[in-house]
Amino acid sequence: MNSLARICWITAPLYALAGMSYGIRMAISGDFTLAPAHAHLNLLGWVSIALYGTFYTLMPSASTSMLAKTQVALAEIGVIVLTPGIAFAILDRGEALAATGSIIVIVSMLLFAIVVVRATATRPSAASGSAHIGPGAVPSE
Numbered sequence: 001m002n003s004l005a006r007i008c009w010i011t012a013p014l015y016a017l018a019g020m021s022y023g024i025r026m027a028i029s030g031d032f033t034l035a036p037a038h039a040h041l042n043l044l045g046w047v048s049i050a051l052y053g054t055f056y057t058l059m060p061s062a063s064t065s066m067l068a069k070t071q072v073a074l075a076e077i078g079v080i081v082l083t084p085g086i087a088f089a090i091l092d093r094g095e096a097l098a099a100t101g102s103i104i105v106i107v108s109m110l111l112f113a114i115v116v117v118r119a120t121a122t123r124p125s126a127a128s129g130s131a132h133i134g135p136g137a138v139p140s141e
Contacts, residue, residue, distance in 0.1 A: 004063035004072055008053025011076060015045025037086040044105060045079040052112065062119035071111035078105035 001009070019042035026032050052072060056063040063069075082101025089098040 002056060002060045002063045004068060005053045005056035005060070007072060007076075008049050008056065012046050012050040012053060015041060015049060015079060019046060034087050034090055036090065037083050040086055041079065041083045044075075044082065048109075049075060049079065055112075055116065059119045062115055065115065065118075067111060067118075068115050071108055071115055074104050074108035074111065078102075078108050 019038055022034075022038045022041070026035065026038065052075060056068065056072075078101055080101075081097060082105055085095075085097030085099070085101045089095045
């Protein structure tokens with residue numbers, strides 16, 4: 001397994017454990033005020049990071065670029081900044097951290113989209129030449 005995928009596969013379950021633990025704490029206390037922070041931790045920390053790990057596991061060549069490494073670093077930083085930022089915003093302690101985390105997360109997703117497009121771009125191979133495959137044709141591999 002490549003190191004970028006490994007980072008994702010190690011941190012995603014840690015975020016899941018943190019999110020689940022906080023969910024249990026909210027349930028026990030009956031106070032769900034910070035449920036949006038909990039939800040973002042689970043969605044961005046567990047789900048998104050795990051999906052990044054899945055992609056980089058399935059497409060290991062995509063994980064070698066500086067763009068991919070930057071994308072994962074920003075995703076990890078974004079989770080760590082956004083989650084408490086949402087809590088602070090809910091508790092009226094300011095929205096700057098939530099705004100900063102949101103920007104980091106969206107830039108990370110934009111970079112991921114670029115990585116995916118580049119990694120999955122179809123390039124004509126020398127063996128296929130310039131053959132055109134029309135409707136109903138079955139491509140040979």
